[in-house]
Amino acid sequence: MSRPAAIDASGVRVRYASGAGEVVALDGIDLEVARGEFVCLLGPSGCGKSTLLYAVAGFVRPTAGSVRAAGREVGAPGPDRAMVFQEYALFPWMTVAENVAFGLRLKGLSRDEVGRAVSAWLEKLHLRGFGDRYPKDLSGGMRQRVAIARVLAIDPDILLMDEPFGALDALTRRNLQDELLRIWSGSGKTVLFVTHGIEESIYLADRVVVMTYRPGTVKEAVPVTLPRPRDPSSPEFNAVKKRVSELVMEEQARQERDELGES
Amino acid sequence: MRRRTASLVRPFLVPLAALAAWELACRAGLFSPLILPSPGQVLRRWVSYASPLSPYDPSRGSYLAWLASGELWEDALGSLYRVILGFLLGAGLALPLGLVMGAKSSAYELLNPLLQVLRPIPPIAFIPLAILWFGLGNPPALFLIALGAFFPVLVNTVAGVRNVDGIYLRAARNLGADEFTVFRRIMLPGAMPYVLAGMRVGIGIAFIVVIVAEMTAVNRGLGYRILEAREYFWSDKIIAGMISIGLIGLAIDWGMGRLNAWLLRWHRGLEG
Numbered sequence: 448m449s450r451p452a453a454i455d456a457s458g459v460r461v462r463y464a465s466g467a468g469e470v471v472a473l474d475g476i477d478l479e480v481a482r483g484e485f486v487c488l489l490g491p492s493g494c495g496k497s498t499l500l501y502a503v504a505g506f507v508r509p510t511a512g513s514v515r516a517a518g519r520e521v522g523a524p525g526p527d528r529a530m531v532f533q534e535y536a537l538f539p540w541m542t543v544a545e546n547v548a549f550g551l552r553l554k555g556l557s558r559d560e561v562g563r564a565v566s567a568w569l570e571k572l573h574l575r576g577f578g579d580r581y582p583k584d585l586s587g588g589m590r591q592r593v594a595i596a597r598v599l600a601i602d603p604d605i606l607l608m609d610e611p612f613g614a615l616d617a618l619t620r621r622n623l624q625d626e627l628l629r630i631w632s633g634s635g636k637t638v639l640f641v642t643h644g645i646e647e648s649i650y651l652a653d654r655v656v657v658m659t660y661r662p663g664t665v666k667e668a669v670p671v672t673l674p675r676p677r678d679p680s681s682p683e684f685n686a687v688k689k690r691v692s693e694l695v696m697e698e699q700a701r702q703e704r705d706e707l708g709e710s
Numbered sequence: 711m712r713r714r715t716a717s718l719v720r721p722f723l724v725p726l727a728a729l730a731a732w733e734l735a736c737r738a739g740l741f742s743p744l745i746l747p748s749p750g751q752v753l754r755r756w757v758s759y760a761s762p763l764s765p766y767d768p769s770r771g772s773y774l775a776w777l778a779s780g781e782l783w784e785d786a787l788g789s790l791y792r793v794i795l796g797f798l799l800g801a802g803l804a805l806p807l808g809l810v811m812g813a814k815s816s817a818y819e820l821l822n823p824l825l826q827v828l829r830p831i832p833p834i835a836f837i838p839l840a841i842l843w844f845g846l847g848n849p850p851a852l853f854l855i856a857l858g859a860f861f862p863v864l865v866n867t868v869a870g871v872r873n874v875d876g877i878y879l880r881a882a883r884n885l886g887a888d889e890f891t892v893f894r895r896i897m898l899p900g901a902m903p904y905v906l907a908g909m910r911v912g913i914g915i916a917f918i919v920v921i922v923a924e925m926t927a928v929n930r931g932l933g934y935r936i937l938e939a940r941e942y943f944w945s946d947k948i949i950a951g952m953i954s955i956g957l958i959g960l961a962i963d964w965g966m967g968r969l970n971a972w973l974l975r976w977h978r979g980l981e982g
Binding site for chain 1: 883
């Protein structure tokens, strides 16, 4: 065989206590992501897509099964699998530049090297001149740029993104999607991107993995072969969108039945 | 424009009216000067309290040293020295202990019961024991002041560390931080708003304790001086001393406020 897959989840089951009972968040997940591939995890809230991401990141330990990254069993969190959070998770007591420098300093780079890398990444994400600001002074879109710069600066092989653009307005979101694609293309980095946006997933991914609602399993993986940049108004795009929508709607309906039935 | 002038003047109206009423009541002979001296009398006493005791003699030191040789300056500096040193001792012990207790639940479980038993005992209640252990003078006072500052700083530091949002810890570990880095660069600054709030309370208590300590265990300082003045029925000096205590308290609180604003300049809600 050639080199191992970037991410290889097999038979992953995650169970946790919740209130009185137990919730099976993930069950029997088998997912292989090739190096350099851009995969979106799509599904209604409660389908465990973030849990799967957390298992790859090393924040959540599977109850059964295994998660491998680049052939190695995932243990503790590490900078080879860097994560961008929906809530940005910028350290509010550090300036923009200090946030971006955080991971670089931990890699043992010299002060000069860190400084050069930080200004290069701020430049690349259109944040020049904002290095001395604190996160509280930035808009949501700019905060997420900083979070992306902070993660890309440490040059991870795998990029984990947990609904990173979910809280942004439509224009800012499209903007950041394009920038993410620009940075990703030709970088060889693997991206695992969680979203509940059907259009977003088709706009970005090589493959859209639709997940089932509770327990979370892989319902179907839909490859998207349209050339980039993709046009969401094109008939080809909408054909894929129709197919993916049907899959998601089935799960959405199950979720609604479940919630109505419980109450 | 007129409105702005009015709001500049307004804060002074009630204090000035109170002073005027006080002065008038004294002039009308409503109170014996022994019970309540007039503001003018207090001011004169305050000036003489602050003035040098002997005439200026160049052979005995600089003009500045002579100017500050009055009783008030020695008392005030002595009280301030005890507050600051005692506070640094108490807060300096509480901060690292609170950080460890906040971060490590085993340390919390070990130490918390003892601390919860000791915490409700007012530091003032330790005065007899402090005198037995340390005698008279600065040592018992410093012990009591440190004790007064210790618990507010400790309790707030523990709460601060425990309230650091888990997402920052995850983000830091994800970026490759080890436990020590998480502790130093995430937990410590993340807990800082709580720590500083605790320090503000702690130094307030330290200031209360220093006055009480000086009334019982130290024969110096502002607390001692106003108690001494009572022995001689110098009510004007008592009030002059009280005003001095108030001004120092105000200055300390202002300084803490500035430190707060600077250390928490990253914090939402502190600036407009």
